[in-house]
Amino acid sequence: MDSQLSAEDIDKIRAIMKAFFGQSVASGFTESSVTEETVRAIAHMLVETVDCSRWVDAVPSPQDLLRPTRRITKWALRLIREAGKPFLQNEVRVSWLCRNVRSGQFRSSIETTLR
DSSP states (O other): OOOOHHHHHHHHHHHHHHHHHOHHHHTTTOOOOOOHHHHHHHHHHHHHHHHHHHHHHHHOOOOTTTSSOOOHHHHHHHHHHHHHHHTTOOOOOHHHHHHHHHHHHHHHHHHHHHE
16 A cells, blocks of 8 residues: 555554454554555444444544445545544554454455455
8 A cells, every 4th residue: 555554644543443353453554565445344334233323433444445446445444543542542442242243354355465
């Protein structure tokens, strides 16, 4: 991915991944491994998992989350930046059931996007 990602963005991505998959998976998310597809897949997982009203109000919702366009990637990165703050501070309360079901559905597709 081009230089859109800051060190803080990577920290937020790792915090989100740690909350869903544990530290061993989170450590694989680095500035050099995260792709545009990774950013979009994480955003998709967040929208599907966490209380949608909280995140939908934070950023405009695109018409088609899965369409690979630059606009979608920008939206996904804004979502991760906003949603990642409480993950960094361990303030997110994702239910055990939702976390396990959604993380199981998204882990493979997110990990395949890494370089």
